[in-house]
Amino acid sequence: MAEQFGSRLMYLRKGKGLSQEELGNRTGVTRQTVSKWELNQTTPEMDKLIALSDIFGISLDELAGREFIASDGSMNYEELNAKMDTIIKSKEPYRYEYKSTRMVGNLPLIHINLGRGFYKAKGVISIGVISSGIISLGVLSCGVISIGVLALGILTIAVFAAGMVSAGSIALGILALGAFSVGYFSAGAMAIGVYSIGANAIAQRIALGDAAAGHIAIGKTSAKGTIEFLFKNHVSADEIKAAILKEYPDIWKWLIKIYVYFGK
Structure with missing residues (x-):
């Protein structure tokens, strides 16, 4: 199960049209950290797992593949892949988000979160549908x-x-x-x-x-x-x-x- 996490994460990321750097920005880590996740060299901490599940719109169990473990401990890859394909097809073509890795206190220096929907941006400089920050631009x-x-x-x-x-x-x-x-x-x-x-x-x-x-x-x-x-x-x-x-x-x-x- 653990050794498959990286490949699932890569599959989801590419399906959403995100680069490692973009996914890193959205989860508050570097591109190198995302690369280590996908190579199964390290495992995301709980707050990062929660952020990933929010980005892809799935539960933590689905992200880890636990929902698709049979009673004998084997992985049902057919169901897992079908679920991954469903997530990929739900890609948001009119969504853009950027969050800088540089922080000022507990706020990113820049956070841009735009798209169809009530997307929130919070940063020193923030641009979003719902926006809060030092310099804020939004609906x-x-x-x-x-x-x-x-x-x-x-x-x-x-x-x-x-x-x-x-x-x-x-x-x-x-x-x-x-x-x-x-x-x-x-x-x-x-x-x-x-x-x-x-x-x-x-x-x-x-x-x-x-x-x-x-x-x-x-x-x-x-x-x-x-x-x-x-x-x-x-x-x-x-x-x-x-x-x-x-x-x-x-x-x-x-x-x-x-x-x-x-x-x-």
């Missing part, structure tokens, strides 16, 4: 820097983005930029925040836009607030700056510059 993405359809992280770019700094069709964050944005400072077609700029801007403190609503409202066609400025009234930069400083003397200077520049 569902989570990372320090995260890019995807739905992204969560510190810096996020996505259709639906949530993070400290986020940009997307729908953006949530401390700094949010999007068609619909909600944040401490937000900018977009529809912007809601403590400070906001947009076609329609709603803010707790200062709002600037075509239609603006806030404590200080600076609007082109509509301004609703305690302090209101309309573009058509030829508001000066000095007036806007003076009003902002009076109400919020500790406001960041860069914010004043933004509101004065777009409001004048």
Whole structure:
């Protein structure tokens, strides 16, 4: 049984269209280690056997050939080969996975896992349908820097983005930029925040836009607030700056510059 493991592994690997290096990347070992397995020079440890069974979609018993041992201890090679052929025919033609052998802590430096299905990628740099890492790219993405359809992280770019700094069709964050944005400072077609700029801007403190609503409202066609400025009234930069400083003397200077520049 043990002496046949290597040949079965080689048969499965080749049937899946994987090189020794690719199989090594997917199991977290080197090409040389895979070669030793296939030559029956060494046997995979339990965690590697589990990884191999997951890759080929079979049980540990099937991988070891134990399911096909007759009562007299002989191997039923006809059934075993039929099972191997079934596994080979289930090859995933639209699947690609790469996992670097270089590790950073307990994460691979690079993990790419793409295909039809919910394949997960987790690494310092990760690319996958479901992706998590320091730099993450995926349909569902989570990372320090995260890019995807739905992204969560510190810096996020996505259709639906949530993070400290986020940009997307729908953006949530401390700094949010999007068609619909909600944040401490937000900018977009529809912007809601403590400070906001947009076609329609709603803010707790200062709002600037075509239609603006806030404590200080600076609007082109509509301004609703305690302090209101309309573009058509030829508001000066000095007036806007003076009003902002009076109400919020500790406001960041860069914010004043933004509101004065777009409001004048």
